[in-house]
Amino acid sequence: MTATPSPRASRRPSRKRRAAALTAVLSLLGPAALTVGTGSALGAAGTPVTERGRDGQELSVSVTRGLDPSGQTVRVTGKDYDESKGVYVALCKDNGQGRVPSPCAGGADMSGGSKASAWIVPRGDAHEGELATGYGIGGTFDVELHLKAASAGLDCKTVRCAVVTRVDHRGAGDRSQDVRVPVAFAAAPPPGGIGVDVPEGTVSYREDARFATAGKPLDALVHPESEKLYVGADNLPDTADVDERGLYVLDPADGRVRSHISRAPGPSGLRTSAVARIVGPLPGDGVRFQYPLRGIGSAQDGDASARGVWLTGSAVTDVGPGTSSPTAVLVAQGNELSEVDPGTGAVLRELTLPGGNRFAVDPARGRAWFVDFDAGKLHRIDTGTLTVHRTLDVPVVAGGPSGFVEVDPENGDVWLGSGRTVLVLGADGRPAATLAGPDDAIAVAFDGASDRAFLVRQDGGDPAEPGDDNNGSLTAYDTEEYEQRTDPVPLTGLHGQLGAAAVTVAPGGAAVYVTHPVEGKVIKLVRRTSPKVTSSPTDVTVEPGSEVRLTARAEGAPEPTVRWQLSRDGGTSWSTVRGADHHTLAFTATRTQDGHRYRAEFNNSAGTTRTRPMTLTVAEEQPASGGSTSGAGTDGGSTSGGTTNGGGSSGGDTGGANVGGTRGSDAAGGTTSGGTSGAADGSPGGDGTAAGGTDGSDPYDDGTGALASTGTTVLSAAAAAAALLAAGAALVRRRRPDRAPAPGQEASQG
Numbered sequence: 001m002t003a004t005p006s007p008r009a010s011r012r013p014s015r016k017r018r019a020a021a022l023t024a025v026l027s028l029l030g031p032a033a034l035t036v037g038t039g040s041a042l043g044a045a046g047t048p049v050t051e052r053g054r055d056g057q058e059l060s061v062s063v064t065r066g067l068d069p070s071g072q073t074v075r076v077t078g079k080d081y082d083e084s085k086g087v088y089v090a091l092c093k094d095n096g097q098g099r100v101p102s103p104c105a106g107g108a109d110m111s112g113g114s115k116a117s118a119w120i121v122p123r124g125d126a127h128e129g130e131l132a133t134g135y136g137i138g139g140t141f142d143v144e145l146h147l148k149a150a151s152a153g154l155d156c157k158t159v160r161c162a163v164v165t166r167v168d169h170r171g172a173g174d175r176s177q178d179v180r181v182p183v184a185f186a187a188a189p190p191p192g193g194i195g196v197d198v199p200e201g202t203v204s205y206r207e208d209a210r211f212a213t214a215g216k217p218l219d220a221l222v223h224p225e226s227e228k229l230y231v232g233a234d235n236l237p238d239t240a241d242v243d244e245r246g247l248y249v250l251d252p253a254d255g256r257v258r259s260h261i262s263r264a265p266g267p268s269g270l271r272t273s274a275v276a277r278i279v280g281p282l283p284g285d286g287v288r289f290q291y292p293l294r295g296i297g298s299a300q301d302g303d304a305s306a307r308g309v310w311l312t313g314s315a316v317t318d319v320g321p322g323t324s325s326p327t328a329v330l331v332a333q334g335n336e337l338s339e340v341d342p343g344t345g346a347v348l349r350e351l352t353l354p355g356g357n358r359f360a361v362d363p364a365r366g367r368a369w370f371v372d373f374d375a376g377k378l379h380r381i382d383t384g385t386l387t388v389h390r391t392l393d394v395p396v397v398a399g400g401p402s403g404f405v406e407v408d409p410e411n412g413d414v415w416l417g418s419g420r421t422v423l424v425l426g427a428d429g430r431p432a433a434t435l436a437g438p439d440d441a442i443a444v445a446f447d448g449a450s451d452r453a454f455l456v457r458q459d460g461g462d463p464a465e466p467g468d469d470n471n472g473s474l475t476a477y478d479t480e481e482y483e484q485r486t487d488p489v490p491l492t493g494l495h496g497q498l499g500a501a502a503v504t505v506a507p508g509g510a511a512v513y514v515t516h517p518v519e520g521k522v523i524k525l526v527r528r529t530s531p532k533v534t535s536s537p538t539d540v541t542v543e544p545g546s547e548v549r550l551t552a553r554a555e556g557a558p559e560p561t562v563r564w565q566l567s568r569d570g571g572t573s574w575s576t577v578r579g580a581d582h583h584t585l586a587f588t589a590t591r592t593q594d595g596h597r598y599r600a601e602f603n604n605s606a607g608t609t610r611t612r613p614m615t616l617t618v619a620e621e622q623p624a625s626g627g628s629t630s631g632a633g634t635d636g637g638s639t640s641g642g643t644t645n646g647g648g649s650s651g652g653d654t655g656g657a658n659v660g661g662t663r664g665s666d667a668a669g670g671t672t673s674g675g676t677s678g679a680a681d682g683s684p685g686g687d688g689t690a691a692g693g694t695d696g697s698d699p700y701d702d703g704t705g706a707l708a709s710t711g712t713t714v715l716s717a718a719a720a721a722a723a724l725l726a727a728g729a730a731l732v733r734r735r736r737p738d739r740a741p742a743p744g745q746e747a748s749q750g
Helices: 015-029 040-045 717-735
Strands: 049-052 058-061 072-079 087-093 117-121 141-147 161-167 179-183 193-195 203-211 216-222 229-234 246-250 257-261 263-266 269-272 277-281 287-291 295-299 307-310 318-321 329-333 336-340 347-352 358-362 367-372 377-382 387-393 404-407 414-418 421-425 431-436 440-447 452-458 472-478 489-491 503-505 511-516 521-535 540-542 547-551 553-557 561-567 584-588 597-604 607-611 614-618
Touching (some): 087 141, 117 141, 203 472, 203 511, 216 277, 229 277, 263 295, 440 503, 540 547, 553 597
Parallel strands (some): 263 307
Antiparallel strands (some): 058 072, 193 607, 263 269, 287 295, 329 336, 404 414, 414 421, 421 431, 452 472, 597 614
């Protein structure tokens, strides 16, 4: 007979005991069950994986499973590679053994600029250094890659992907260095709501107004501090009776003119002049600007005339902020670049370039980028010394029409527009992206708060050219991945026959302004965001007569409206709850509402989003059971345990076949299941606390003795699973607060 252990001090079993019981039950269910919920997949996620190539090369990746879809850095090492052959290390689509892995994130890296790839070359290779990494001894390398689930035309959520090595572009058909380590990204968390017409939180822009208050607009800037809209303008051909030249200060909300500064210093005193380019903002308010042909001026809201100087030499072709002082200005007069004092016109420094006439300044990094569109050259200039540091070939713009060159102030990327193509270079000059479109890329503006670039395309306006329709567009791009973030917004009538458009963005990106020289207007576009659910109701169980309060909220621009919807048929059909147009829906529950489903629908001009449906359960609370009708101890023995709550009955003196009789414990613990198995001839059953039995205090122990090591019956796999589920159900019941018996009523007996 098995010895009876001492009673446990706590009613709740220890974590170690529960884990042991779970493992024992799972072991009965077989090896397949042991893989469920054990965390083996998660453990594998952080385990390095090594694969070998056909010639013994080894490629190892530090993390291969559960990768963050938004981006995760992994370590990639290799050894025993052929040191005479350069290879790319990249995230690519896995097309199988012997097939070229393609496409790859970032494409074939011929410049070393891809953030998702690395270039390994033989030691002493001409590209070793800034662009590529040389092999270590024994054909080794050790690099880091930043892997994203979707990038540059590759979506690893829909196709099988791997970190691969492949011979570089100098041996594109050579498969000898192919090694593949498959990788998998974690599933993205489900969204808080369900977008109806567009995904929730979708950002778009729409035309809000056209301001016809600033002549023929040539350039524009929203001041980052005062937030006033400054517009440089010339005369419109069809309003010759009014001189509209000068600098306008507009109210950005409605285009109302706050100031019009028309006069600036010329070669022989003040004169009325157009404003061709805006250099940048002045502290607090106002702007510095360039006016034809050689004027550099400054003004702010309320000034009667501009301050400025008239330079010597040829016509000014571009301007930008200088670096030697807060007021200095860089000026391009063709291929002559000089830094001047805008107060006196004195030339502080100067540099002659081989060609070109346009540039952009990166003050944060002490650089300027001077472009020669005709020759396809881009010169990187150190603004501290005003010397050329490096010259890059940019074939995409060679011989093409002059578009623009701009620098993203946040990350130093260089955006070059030429014809219908935009070439994006990293701050180090390495190609990062190429953006093509149906119309000429004419201007771009950046918003650091939202990490967006706003690209304006302008139609050629030539009826003889196929595809010309006189309409341009505005599109927002991510400035980190260079992916399109909004659909192009049509800009009707915007073509290049009467001048180039310009663009500026309000801080934060809530509004964008595009100059329209053809119509003589400034187009205002406002941001819209479809509703995104921030809180939603979950399933609720109540008693009849209880108050139910369901709350849901969503954010969006403009502010979304809400209405509540109801389904009486499990979600097959929905109807609107009359008058329910607030964030909270409150009502008193009735039995007829049991099983009803509810959801909130949010709507604005950008789209519609719904919360996920919740289910309302309306039911009377069941009183706690005082005893069990099954398994009461009798002289003949029982085949199952006693009650889980209430007073215990006496256990049977003799056990039935195979399963022991019960012995009741005190009222607090309830009855116990039988101890050791009774013999078939009816010999006495063991004490309830013997191996396999319970003392009524452990909800995880079902009292069958299935897990006992002596004199027990081994349950089938199905019975073991049922026992585990029953234990869990008992736990739920035991966690509910006990109800005291009514006055004069004793607890029921098991």
